Amino acid sequence: MDVATQKLRNFVVVAEELNFSRAAARLFVTQQALSKQLRDLEDAVGVRLLERTTRSMALTPAGAAFLASVRESLAALDAGVAAALSASRGLSGTVRLGFVTGGALELTAPILAEFAARCPDVQLDLHETGFEDPSAGLAGGSSDVGFVRLPLALPDLDALPLFREPLVVALPAGHRLAGRARLAAEDVIDEPLAIGRTADAVWRRSWTLDERRGGRPPRVVRTTTSHTEEMQVVAAGLACAITVAGAQRYTPHPGVRYVPLTGVPASTLAVAWRRGHRSAAVDRFVAAAREVRDREGAIVAAIEAPFGDEAARTGRTS
CATH class of the missing domain: 1.10.10.10 (Winged helix-like DNA-binding domain superfamily/Winged helix DNA-binding domain)
Incomplete structure (x- = not known):
């Protein structure tokens, strides 16, 4: 019939x-x-x-x-x-979202919810990468889009910054500097450091405060594969580490003291993709991230100024 x-x-x-x-x-x-x-x-x-x-x-x-x-x-x-x-239209199937430790912090959930509302037929495949891949899978092609910390050694990377977050020094609780209210780069550049194990030299230099060293190499005593491992190294008294202020909220540790680091550039968290590999669904994801960033001004402000206006100002110094 x-x-x-x-x-x-x-x-x-x-x-x-x-x-x-x-x-x-x-x-x-x-x-x-x-x-x-x-x-x-x-x-x-x-x-x-x-x-x-x-x-x-x-x-x-x-x-x-x-x-x-x-x-x-x-x-x-x-x-x-x-x-x-x-x-x-490229609005079905799967989008592979990679992210480094913490993702987009408190913006993560609203961004994912906004994307789900815009593209209900697209499945998000989320995976976290450790320090060995700060590109969150973009360098190797295992991600279509990612939440990353800039800068990275990827010449064809395009990115939409979401916020700029002040840095802190993670110190062993008994360290001689652990009682300080603020630290400057000059206070810590000669301290033994734990740093992520990665081949990305640009990313590595940014987390060892290379621009403040006057050509002196960092005292890297431990290389780690994850933020959790890095904090265990710090808590054991083996090294200190440069990280972001959000670590205080997401990875508090009784053996670690986080002290604000002033006078250095803040860390830029961005949603990123490889140039020439931006599908319609990735377009929608980036648009959702931009919408949430612009709408959630109070969340962004809290991330960017966790220590008050003075710390925010010094954290933004370039």
Whole structure:
């Protein structure tokens, strides 16, 4: 049986209204044309679908059974058409989101929720990368988009900054500097450091305060693969580490004292992608991140100024 979907849709409207006049008005057709289409459908199916008199109309048992199946079939067809359109626009399938420790901090959840609302048919595949890959999978192609800390040694990287976060020094609780309210780069550049184990020299130099060393190499005594491992090294009294202020909220440790670091550039957290590899779904993700960043000004302000205005100002110094 080959029945046009429009005849099926018209049958559903007639079954809902049980009145040709009202059904015809909803469908913007004449009653005569609608009546003929219904007769043609009954002929094609081979059974009477509606009992009609001059005063009333009702579904036959066959019509009621047919109506349920028609509704299900039309819903499946409409879903298939929508899926095809989404796929053609790149708005279905999977987006691989990589992120470094902490992701986008308190902006992470609202960004993911905003993207889900914009692209309900796109599945987000989230994976965290350690210090060995500060590009969050973008360098090797295992991510389509990522939350990263700039700068990185990726010449074809495009990024949308979300916030700039002040730095802190993570010190062993018993360290001679642990009681200080603030530290400057000059206070810590000669201290033994724990630093992430990575081949990205640009990223590595930024976390060893290379620009403040006057050519002196850092005293790297431990290389680590994750922030958690790094804090364990610090708590054991083996080294200190340069990290972001959010570590105080996300990874507090009784053996670690976080002291604000002033007079150095803040850490830029960005949503990033590889140039030439930005799909329609990645476009939507970036747009969602921009919308949340601009809407959630109070969250951004709290991230950027966790120690008050003075620390925020010094943290922004370039």
